Amino acid sequence: MRILLIEDDRLIGDGIKAGLGKLGFSVDWFTEGNDGLLALSAAPYDAVVLDLSLPGIDGLKILRQWRQEGRDEPVLILTARDALEQRVDGLQQGADDYLCKPFALTEVAARLQALIRRRHGQLQPTLQHGGVIMEPASHSVTLDGKPLELKARELALLELFLLNPGRVLTRARLEEKLYGWDEDVSSNAVEVHIHHLRKKLGSEFIRTVHGVGYTLGAL
Template structure:
């Protein structure tokens, strides 16, 4: 899943990016509000982590502008503003969740997973397709109830397909979701990940739609 982080504190922002990346998220991190604000118009994100006290523009103003534009990406606010009135203001402007600093990275990840599941209409914490199950909160997967040894990007790719059953995803869409702006991406990276997933899950688990992209096969 691809996450946009707008946080001007470099220690916090670097920690969020490093921690979420280890869990299989693709993360773009910006320290300036206006730059991060523009990023949402340029790239498709599954969720946003937004600080409120940003240089140049307040986080609430960014959020208000997104909602006025009709953007529906889930937004998790991270801030030191912990007064009830300030939390209510964030929620009233369209925030989906609110977490005060200091926070645990594991809670950030869990809240993001819950927001993304709800956006895709998946209310259960475990995603299933046939004999394959994935607990998105813990980023673990099983096949026939046996642990699946998947690498972080393989898990991220599996989650993408499980969240989009019946939908054909193009190579460009998969690449955009799996990698951040500053990642080096080889021309066949997506195909390599799909190849290894098929080896572990079966050749028909992911079906190629020639000339279009990829989709889940029969369960």
């Protein structure tokens, strides 16, 4: 899952980017309000973590403009402003969730995963396709009831497919979701991850649609 992070505190931003990265998220981080405002239209983000006190333009103004433009990406406001009226104002401007500093990174990740699931119409905390069951919050996967060990990119790729059943995902789209702007991507990176998933989940779990991309195999 690809996350847009707009946070001007470098210590906090670095911690969120590094921590979410270890959990399989791809994070693009901006410290200036105007840069963050424009970034949302430049990549297919699954969710946004937005601070309110930003240089250049306030976070609430950014959020208001996105919603006026019809942007529907889920937004988690992360801020030191903990007054009730400010939390209410953020939600009324179109925020999907609100978390005050200080925070636990695990809670940030869990709230993002819940927002992303809801955006895809997945109300249950688990994702399933055939004998494969994934719990994104705990990063656990089982196949026919037996636990599987997957690397962070494999988990992220599997979650993408499970959130998009019946949809063909192009290699370019998968690369955009798995990697941020500051990451080098080899030409066959997606194919390598898919190869590893097939070895662990079954050769028919992910089907190649020649000339188009990849999709979940038939049940």
